Amino acid sequence: MKTTLWGWGAQRRVECDVFAPESTSDVRGLLDTQGTLARGLGRSYGDAALNEHRRVLTMTRLDRYLSFDETTGVLRAEAGVSLVQIVRDFGPRGFLPLITPGTKFVTLGGCIANDVHGKAHHAQGSFLESVDSFRMVTATGATVTASRSENADLFFASFGGMGLLGVITDVTLELRRVETTWFRQRAIVVKHLEAMLDALEEADATFPYSVAYVDPLATGASLGRGVLTVGDHATRAELPKAKEPLHVGAGAKLVVPFELPELTLNPLTIRVVNQVIQAVLRNAGDFSHAESFFYPLDAINEWNRGYGRRGFIQYQFVVPMEGGRQTLRALLETIVSSGQLPFLNILKRMGPSNAAPLSFPMKGYTFAIDFPVRDGLVELTHRLDAMVADAGGRTYLGKDSYLEAATFRRMYARLDEWLAVKRTWDPANVFTSDLGRRLALVG
Numbered sequence: 001m002k003t004t005l006w007g008w009g010a011q012r013r014v015e016c017d018v019f020a021p022e023s024t025s026d027v028r029g030l031l032d033t034q035g036t037l038a039r040g041l042g043r044s045y046g047d048a049a050l051n052e053h054r055r056v057l058t059m060t061r062l063d064r065y066l067s068f069d070e071t072t073g074v075l076r077a078e079a080g081v082s083l084v085q086i087v088r089d090f091g092p093r094g095f096l097p098l099i100t101p102g103t104k105f106v107t108l109g110g111c112i113a114n115d116v117h118g119k120a121h122h123a124q125g126s127f128l129e130s131v132d133s134f135r136m137v138t139a140t141g142a143t144v145t146a147s148r149s150e151n152a153d154l155f156f157a158s159f160g161g162m163g164l165l166g167v168i169t170d171v172t173l174e175l176r177r178v179e180t181t182w183f184r185q186r187a188i189v190v191k192h193l194e195a196m197l198d199a200l201e202e203a204d205a206t207f208p209y210s211v212a213y214v215d216p217l218a219t220g221a222s223l224g225r226g227v228l229t230v231g232d233h234a235t236r237a238e239l240p241k242a243k244e245p246l247h248v249g250a251g252a253k254l255v256v257p258f259e260l261p262e263l264t265l266n267p268l269t270i271r272v273v274n275q276v277i278q279a280v281l282r283n284a285g286d287f288s289h290a291e292s293f294f295y296p297l298d299a300i301n302e303w304n305r306g307y308g309r310r311g312f313i314q315y316q317f318v319v320p321m322e323g324g325r326q327t328l329r330a331l332l333e334t335i336v337s338s339g340q341l342p343f344l345n346i347l348k349r350m351g352p353s354n355a356a357p358l359s360f361p362m363k364g365y366t367f368a369i370d371f372p373v374r375d376g377l378v379e380l381t382h383r384l385d386a387m388v389a390d391a392g393g394r395t396y397l398g399k400d401s402y403l404e405a406a407t408f409r410r411m412y413a414r415l416d417e418w419l420a421v422k423r424t425w426d427p428a429n430v431f432t433s434d435l436g437r438r439l440a441l442v443g
């Protein structure tokens with residue numbers, strides 16, 4: 001059915017030919033050689049899950065659990081199962097996702113395609129670490145199993161492979177056994193960038209989870225000031241008696257009811273909102289529920305509408321540790337002096353990269369920041385892209401909207417390796433997307 005789709009940033013809306021398969025055989029029957037793409041819950045910000053005038057298979061009806069081993073925590077589930085389902089169904093049994101991004105409204109297939117990372121990347125790696133194997137419908141219509149030992153090229157290239165190698169139908173992954181669904185946390189107020197990077201380094205040596213929020217409007221000596229939050233899973237012994245150890249919540253209470261007019265966003269409102277965010281972070285209690293700790297934004301449904309009709313982008317980059325402090329300073333200065341309206345953001349350190357050729361994370365500093373779409377934004381991101389590439393860093397395709405193919409090639413040194421896997425498994429480009437065409441991942 002012809003349907004208008006958009007990414008989470010809603011800055012581009014395109015008509016696609018959308019189907020919702022309910023089984024692997026449906027998926028097989030729906031492959032279209034003119035261009036097919038799987039889509040999860042559409043939480044990628046840009047055009048990763050769009051396929052203009054071509055076929056999109058929304059995978060959310062493949063949402064069944066296939067098996068679970070309580071002794072090992074190994075779950076086999078269809079690829080449309082979401083992390084919110086897993087938190088709700090397995091939290092009360094003492095299991096949470098092993099690796100999770102900053103929203104639980106994502107599917108297993110989407111988590112693989114972007115090789116998502118979370119607040120503990122420096123200690124625990126990205127989604128690849130949690131997956132044993134998956135099954136995929138490939139370009140010929142065959143269903144193949146991929147793991148570290150079987151079709152290993154397809155396995156690794158699919159993490160960060162942006163759905164362009166086939167449709168993942170089910171996934172075998174490990175969950176994390178937890179004593180409680182609560183977090184022990186601490187907020188640290190930091191006055192400037194150097195101090196923030198020192199604090200992050202110190203935190204990462206002690207806590208598996210760490211993330212900083214930077215005041216995006218602070219300049220000069222205050223550039224990079226903000227609040228660092230660190231934490232770890234609370235044990236039963238640590239938890240105050242009043243808290244139910246394996247509690248899981250009922251869902252979001254607030255909804256942004258409609259797209260706010262653009263007038264709502266101006267330098268003054270942005271300044272006020274940023275200050276409110278910092279105050280909330282500073283005053284967070286000693287214990288927070290895993291859902292508030294991991295997914296603070298999920299408390300408000302459809303918060304993306306708050307950015308207005310022109311939508312917004314999130315820009316996320318990682319730059320290597322070596323020289324990273326200077327690069328980060330230069331990038332932040334470019335952002336704060338750009339005249340754009342920098343908003344929600346996250347700064348953290350990442351651990352080493354993995355064996356997946358297009359996986360985003362690499363050892364270094366990563367920064368993610370939202371900008372409502374205004375004139376001049378594309379030019380700003382291109383300037384930032386060039387600075388990131390020059391520094392040996394890269395931007396995150398799951399958030400990307402405007403990156404150009406030539407700069408992408410400079411950022412991802414193992415691109416040719418990935419393209420060779422694409423030629424092996426999908427030489428006729430059955431699997432396509434708007435992002436794939438923009439970045440020359442598909443012919």
Ligand SMILES: Cc1cc2nc3c(=O)[nH]c(=O)nc-3n(C[C@H](O)[C@H](O)[C@H](O)COP(=O)(O)OP(=O)(O)OC[C@H]3O[C@@H](n4cnc5c(N)ncnc54)[C@H](O)[C@@H]3O)c2cc1C
Nearest residue numbers: 040041042043044101102107109110113116117162163168
């Ligand atoms: C509030 C918020 C916070 C976020 N925080 C983080 C974060 O901390 N870390 C992080 O890494 N990311 C983060 N993200 C991005 C998000 O985790 C990824 O974009 C994720 O891939 C979205 O999953 P999805 O199911 O919505 O997939 P979609 O956005 O629908 O699709 C993403 C990609 O997955 C592919 N895909 C989906 N299903 C399948 C399948 N079954 N088979 C093959 N390919 C498939 C699509 O083709 C597309 O290329 C955040 C997003 C939001 C909105």
